[in-house]
Amino acid sequence: LSADRTGGGSSWSAEDGKTMLYALGNVTAELAQEARLGMACLSGGKVVLIGYSRDKAGLALRMQNFAECVLRIAEEKLHFTATAGLGNVCSGCAQISASYAEAVRTLALRAGEGGNRLFTVQDLHGCAGSHPAVWDAVNYIESTYADPNLSADSVCEHLHLSPSYLRALFKRQTGSTIIGYITKARMERARTLLEEGKLKNGQIAEKVGYADPHYFSYCFRRYFGVSPSEMKEKLHAR
Numbered sequence: 001l002s003a004d005r006t007g008g009g010s011s012w013s014a015e016d017g018k019t020m021l022y023a024l025g026n027v028t029a030e031l032a033q034e035a036r037l038g039m040a041c042l043s044g045g046k047v048v049l050i051g052y053s054r055d056k057a058g059l060a061l062r063m064q065n066f067a068e069c070v071l072r073i074a075e076e077k078l079h080f081t082a083t084a085g086l087g088n089v090c091s092g093c094a095q096i097s098a099s100y101a102e103a104v105r106t107l108a109l110r111a112g113e114g115g116n117r118l119f120t121v122q123d124l125h126g127c128a129g130s131h132p133a134v135w136d137a138v139n140y141i142e143s144t145y146a147d148p149n150l151s152a153d154s155v156c157e158h159l160h161l162s163p164s165y166l167r168a169l170f171k172r173q174t175g176s177t178i179i180g181y182i183t184k185a186r187m188e189r190a191r192t193l194l195e196e197g198k199l200k201n202g203q204i205a206e207k208v209g210y211a212d213p214h215y216f217s218y219c220f221r222r223y224f225g226v227s228p229s230e231m232k233e234k235l236h237a238r
Contacts, residue, residue: 001028001047001070002107004081004115015234018195021045023078028070037066045188046107050096060089067118081116083107088121104142105135111175133159133166134173138181145185148211152178186210187223194232201228 003020025047029040038051051066053059067084074082085106087099106119113119124135137155144150155178156163170178186208193204205216220228 001049001067001082001084002045002110003074004083004110017045018235020078020080020082021047024070024074024082027073027078031066031070031073035062035066037062042192044192046104048100056089056091060086063089064118064120071116071118075116083110083115084118085109086118086120101139101142105138108135108138108174108181131169131173133161134170137166137170137178138174141178141182141185145182145189146207146209148209150182150209152182155182183219183223187220190216190220190228191224191231191235194228195235197232197236204228 001024003017003024021042025040025042028047028049032038032040032049032051037053038049040047040049042048049063049066051059051063053062063086067086071082071084074080085103087102087106090096090099102121102124106121106124109119109123113123136159140155140158141150152167153163156166159166167178170176170181174181176184190204190208193199193207199207201217202213205211205213208216210216210219217228220226220231224231226234
């Protein structure tokens with residue numbers, strides 16, 4: 001689950017986003033515990049819910065109903081909207097990462113379809129103009145953003161597609177450029193690492209694919225409007 005970046009006609013700041021993320025995480029964790037559905041945690045600027053049940057067929061429906069309940073509470077009681085992405089039900093722990101990747105891919109539909117709703121894997125296949133290569137690109141970016149050589153061209157090369165073709169598909173389907181999505185993945189991960197407070201800025205830069213810490217700081221400020229050090233102070237002030 002992820003808070004929508006706009007609501008009520010105005011965009012929110014990085015500090016607002018942190019507050020909303022924690023509120024969304026708390027609601028999700030409390031409701032999941034009450035429902036005995038699973039466990040929730042924060043990761044990469046998102047609320048991640050892992051549900052489990054012996055009834056594999058019924059779990060998907062329970063997860064959908066639960067996610068829609070959380071979205072209603074966010075809008076009615078927390079006064080912001082959020083979007084949820086649901087991956088396929090898996091048979092064991094080894095498949096959880098694949099299900100998570102599917103959920104991340106469904107969240108990317110928000111850019112073109114709008115937020116305040118639940119997306120499932122079926123939406124990926126049913127989305128007008130949907131092309132599997134775009135979701136392969138999203139998956140690849142999410143798993144390799146730490147590579148300093150990652151670029152729009154390297155993504156195209158990995159998928160064996162022409163740059164102009166994939167760039168057009170990606171923009172049409174996600175509403176973002178490939179390089180814009182790479183930057184988003186890196187910045188959201190950097191914010192999470194700053195919040196954890198275990199690494200220095202230079203180490204974080206390296207972890208998210210920036211060989212030059214000064215350029216990392218420049219990109220971070222352009223994305224969030226504050227420097228990494230300022231963001232860290234804000235995150236730890238609460």
